[in-house]
Amino acid sequence: MKNLIAILVLIILYTACEYKPPVIKSDSQKKDSLVSELEMYKAPDSSSLKNDDWGKMVKYGLLLVKNTAYYIGPDGIVGKNLRNKMNCTNCHLENGTKPFGLNFFNSHKTYPQYRARENKILTMADRVNNCVERPHNGIALKLESKEMTAIVSYIKWIGENYDASKHQGYSLKYVEYKNLKADPKNGALVYETHCKSCHMTDGEGKMNLENVTYTYPPLWGKKAYMEGSSMHRVIKAASFIKYNMPNLKTNFEKPTLTDQEALDVAAFINDGSIHERPKFKGISYPNIHTKPIDYFQGPYEDGFAEAQHTFGPWDEIEKFYIDGGLKVHK
16 A cells, blocks of 8 residues: 555656646737748739630739839820839739738738728728829829729739638738837948849839839839838838848748848838938828827827837837727837
């Protein structure tokens, strides 16, 4: 009996020594874990399209996204809606099909939706015109035009098989900006090392041989995207840059820059005290309760200065909204 008790005590002691408490994951770790279990979405191949009416319209939409300036740019063959020679694919990489490259994977399924910048519900077509009017500094397409129908059809086709419960890769993968502040001066050095060879010394981009559009788009100047565009916000631009730039060598699995370097170069590119760009004459985010924390221009609901909203650090700003039970807009 004594031997049996001794054996039981040894078993209990051994089990206690081997016990490992459960690992408690943070919210971000839980999110990353869930995302890692999702399948990366692969956009359909245009060669699968038939030559029927639907197929022809989608193919035309692809051409418009890929060669926007050729069709509706300042010298466009079907319209002159754009005031610069950039293409949709300059921001919506690989014609809206690159994972975490501002793609169209789930765009059509999420519209109509509320857009804070306009403070109203927008349709997919309205959102397309946002891009025409803001980054392209242009004149809206007519909603009933063939070009609008084609672009919306293409966006719909890209994401027809996308399922948010099964797939990942939509839109952007965000940089981690906690405890970080963007430094435009350091960003100039990052630009010199990683960006200048394509976007040129003065950020004017590199025009193609036909002078129709850009091989590499301008990042500032009179022909670049407008103030208030999504890419004009430092956190958003840094997220795009980290997981996509420099082009051809960077993707979400193999970033070239650190979070700090991406924030710094985004700040350098978008610093209005250094670089000019077209200005938006209307009002953005008329409802200040929904203004993103990195938007460059007040007024704000919180008491933080424009410089901190623009360049960070954003931790205190986030805390203001979280403590107040408010949504943090990014």
